[in-house]
Amino acid sequence: MKHILDRHNVIVCTGSGGVGKTTIAAALGLIAARSGRKVLVLTVDPARRLAAALGLQHGGGVIEVPLDARGALHAEMIEPNQIFEDYIRRVAPGAQQAQRILENKLYQQLATTLSGSQEFTSLLRLREAVNGGDYDLVVLDTPPTEHAAEFLEAPERLASLFDGRVARWLSSDPDQSGIISGLVRRGTTAALGILQLLTGKAFIAELTGFFAGVRSIAGDIRESSLDAHRLLTGSGTAFMLVSSLDAAKILEAEDFRAALGDSGYRLAAVIVNRAHPEWFRADQNEIAAGLRKANVPGLEELHAAMRRYYTRLGRAHAEFSRLQGHKTAVVKLAELDDEPTGLDGLARLAQWLTTADRARNNTAR
Amino acid sequence: MARPSDRQPEILFVTGKGGVGKSVVAAALALRAATAGRKTLLVEFGRQSFYERLLGLAPGSDHYPGQPNLLLQRWEEEACLREYVGHYLPLQRAADFFLDNKIIRALVRAAPTLKELALIGKATGPHRLRWARSDRDLIVIDAFSTGHFLALLRAPRGIHEAVPAGPVGRQTGTILEVLQDPQKCRFVIVTLAQELPVSEALELHAAIAAETGQSARIVCNRVQPRLPDTELARAARSAGTASASAFANRLQTVQERQSAWLKKLARADKDTLRWPQLYLDKGDALIAMLAKESGQI
Secondary structure, eight states, X not given: OHHHHHHOSEEEEEOBTTSOHHHHHHHHHHHHHHTTOEEEEEESSOOXXXXXXXXXXXXXXXXXXXXXXXXXXXXXEXXXXXXXXXXXXXXXXXXXHHHHHHHOHHHHHHHHTTSSHHHHHHHHHHHHHHHHTOOSEEEEEOOOBSSTTHHHHHHHHHHHHTOHHHHHHHTXXXXXXXXXXXXXXXXXXXXXXXXXXXXOHHHHHHHHHHHHHHHHHHHHHHHHHHHHHHHHHSTTEEEEEEEOOOHHHHHHXXXXXXXXXXXXXXXXXXXXTTOSBGGGGSOHHHHHHHHHHHOOTTHHHHHHHHHHHHHHHHHHHHHHXXXXXXXXXXXXXXXXSXXXXXXXXXXXXHHHHHHHHHHTTOOOO | OOOOTTOOOEEEEEEESTTSOHHHHHHHHHHHHHHXXXXXXXXXXXXXXXXXXXXXXXXXXXXXXXXXXXXXXXXXXXXXXXXXXXXXXXXXXXXXXXXXXXXXXXXXXXXXXXXXXXXXXXXXXXXXXXXXXXXXXXXXXXXXXXXXXXXXXXXXHHHHHHOOSHHHHHHHHHHHHHHXXXXXXXXXXXXXXXXXXXXXXXXXXXXXXXHHSOOOEEEEEEEOOOOOXXXXXXXXXXXXXXXXXXXXXXXXXXXHHHHHHHHHHHHHOTTXXXXXXXXXXXXXXXXXXXXXXXXXX
């Protein structure tokens, strides 16, 4: 794990919701800071206790986590709405134009839903942090998604929102005639007529206002998306997939790896979080023998059921690990008895992560 | 017995934090109802089927294996939109022409919340639209996890407030009515007896109440089977090995914490359901066992 951190200047932690991505991202940052690097961890929606442990708060900007280490650990909570608003104010041709976008009711809808704007703003912030040159390593904790692969598609989804063609049609710009042939134009005019029939004049008016407003920044959005893509596919960037890897998640992890490869991203490691409870690392026969002696009704059976379950899961993990070959490291972490939310917990998790390679084959007995 | 023709299916939205077992709970609820004789539909969202993989079904399967009362469907945003438009344009060709138009395609991809509206419009369709009536008694929807679900739930109001007049305003208005009516639609929040899932479930419970006026039912999933505290303490003392004592102690700690989190959940929903952790790794067996053993919603 440490050599992956040493060799890159951007680490992107992906994974579906609820797998402990943010905590892992923070622990990775801690490892790198301890080895002497200056690190920034960017996170979207940290759990409250983790935020408290790091000293993060909404609107607080970049904070330094007090550490007794050679390097330095900084952290920031990303505020998507704020970043997007700042961005629009920056790239719009004038304050009036920016205001027009921000006040549009449909824009306000967009800003509060997850149509890719969180992912896009994360990438904007990542790019800014990397280009600023203040850090040796930036760890990005990606926004929660249903499926890990959604993160990769999000910027494209958002960019299509600013598709120039839609804006041109709806704002009936005179220069459209040069771009689209007469036949297509007649078709689209008819289609827009149908749209109005289905949705009503008021809706079309809002929509037109929205696209007329965003048209002025469409070019910059596209460029920012491309730029972010270049950064993510660059040799300095590594992806990590954080997963719980139960039976269903193993299939998802496979899909994600394929999606990453297709888009030219590098998956450096799969971190299997909460693979089994801590007690599962002890000798299970010994636990069984000890419980037999205690002779408490139901307890031995409960242990046997748990043991069977985690043994089978362990086999599935081993099979998954084998499929990954040598290109992608698979690291398994036990579920800690206490949620690693404080700095001490993070340090413990970091310790686990750095020694996990040795523990890799130390599965069920 | 035939159903009165004006009765339409009960709609159950199942949501919760990622990783809490939402889809399995949704399937178990659907299977339980179907086993009791209700004609049930289990719906999942998105481009890829989770259930086909979990249950090892052939692609495009529309029946739950071994249960004739339970149908499966996967709803994808664009298909929902196509279906909707198809019912308002006189010819399917006109609908296809409309939706295949390049500009309209870009618009559909791009327009804020249009996709959310298409999904929630379809979900509430049986109660609002003559052409969308259903022969089902119950529709269980394995909906998105917290953040995306709230976006889905808030889309109709957002659009309704932005554009109250015209067809869009009317449609979103009727969607809102269905979402607020507990006779027509209800919400289930799945969670675990752990800190983060519980705090997210409580926030979600409040958000659903604010949006719809409804009190969602909470299902606490994977509750570790409970052994008497005194027995566990005795096991920890009298176990023959240190690792066995540690195991018993650990179970007790988990039990204590679990009770504390369950108490918190009970403040939002005093009838919070406790579903057991079953230690089964095969999806179909897990769903069947949960459907049999777990309480009714």
